[in-house]
Amino acid sequence: MQRYFISPEDIQGQQVRISGDDVKHITRVMRFEPGDLIICAAGNEVSYRVQLTDFAADAVFGEIVETLQEQSEPEVKITLVQGLPKSDKMDLIVQKGTEAGVSDFVPVETIRTIVNYDAKKEHKRRDRWQRIAKEAAEQAHRLIIPEIAEVTTLKEWLLQKSDSYDLVLLAYEGQPLSDRERQLDGESGLGDKPQILACDSLRAVLNGFPQARSIALLIGPEGGFDPQEVLLATQQGARPVTLGPRILRTETAGLVAAAIILYHYGQMGG
Incomplete structure (x- = not known):
């Protein structure tokens, strides 16, 4: 599943906002549509499964459907x-x-x-x-x-x-x-x-x-x-x-x- 990094500030409740160069990658490279699932990592060792909902010219929006229990970061x-x-x-x-x-x-x-x-x-x-x-x-x-x-x-x-x-x-x-x-x-x-x-x-x-x-x-x-x-x-x-x-x-x-x-x-x- 495709993964993107976001800032904690991009999460409001269960809503996620993706901006920057990732918008082009989501819309033009991956050609995702509303309903598709991606993974968003918030940069604080927390990640979410997100369902895409809305597309704008400079942003893509989604809804958190699951908080993932990933452990890919080394303790050392x-x-x-x-x-x-x-x-x-x-x-x-x-x-x-x-x-x-x-x-x-x-x-x-x-x-x-x-x-x-x-x-x-x-x-x-x-x-x-x-x-x-x-x-x-x-x-x-x-x-x-x-x-x-x-x-x-x-x-x-x-x-x-x-x-x-x-x-x-x-x-x-x-x-x-x-x-x-x-x-x-x-x-x-x-x-x-x-x-x-x-x-x-x-x-x-x-x-x-x-x-x-x-x-x-x-x-x-x-x-x-x-x-x-x-x-x-x-x-x-x-x-x-x-x-x-x-x-x-x-x-x-x-x-x-x-x-x-x-x-x-x-x-x-x-």
């Missing part, structure tokens, strides 16, 4: 903190991450970000990513639309938001710092830190946090995270983890890690 909320990738890879990351069960996305600029980020275009880019998240959420029968945060820097996010989660994970290859990198570390004011020689496996870290319900997952851009960023992240409580012996692309790593996390906590059929 994953925030994907994604280093901005080049090209249109972020579109794919948002789409597939939404399908997998990611709760929200935070695009971040990192030291090795390749794309030349244009703040003037941020509004249009966020609108596109939010639209992709909405369409993917409808397709995947999600009860919420994941939110796309404003672009920020990784450093700003670590200093302001990293303590808001039960667990912060950073996907990292675990390469040691070179002498030059350690010299830059001292010059950066981060202090004398030990070399990062290895990472714990993702499974081992998750085993140590059986009650985690909010997890931030940090994924680097094409070149991965700079060692300085890993040092700062660990200083802020992040746990560097490896996803296995193979190096994954930036658009693959977050999806794989999110699926592993949700499966580990029994939120993906496991």
Whole structure:
């Protein structure tokens, strides 16, 4: 059954109002008529079976016939903190991450970000990513639309938001710092830190946090995270983890890690 997202304000008693681009989809693409049934999700993890009743030029109206007891949202909320990738890879990351069960996305600029980020275009880019998240959420029968945060820097996010989660994970290859990198570390004011020689496996870290319900997952851009960023992240409580012996692309790593996390906590059929 076709699914559409509405706002709680669009529900008055048993009456539902659908507006925006979904009107065109209902009338011209799906060619629904009065009496047809659809599902409306109100964005608050509540959904309804709705019978269409009236059609106007800018809105479609329906009547709630049943409140559904759907449980498609994972109990473990994953925030994907994604280093901005080049090209249109972020579109794919948002789409597939939404399908997998990611709760929200935070695009971040990192030291090795390749794309030349244009703040003037941020509004249009966020609108596109939010639209992709909405369409993917409808397709995947999600009860919420994941939110796309404003672009920020990784450093700003670590200093302001990293303590808001039960667990912060950073996907990292675990390469040691070179002498030059350690010299830059001292010059950066981060202090004398030990070399990062290895990472714990993702499974081992998750085993140590059986009650985690909010997890931030940090994924680097094409070149991965700079060692300085890993040092700062660990200083802020992040746990560097490896996803296995193979190096994954930036658009693959977050999806794989999110699926592993949700499966580990029994939120993906496991």
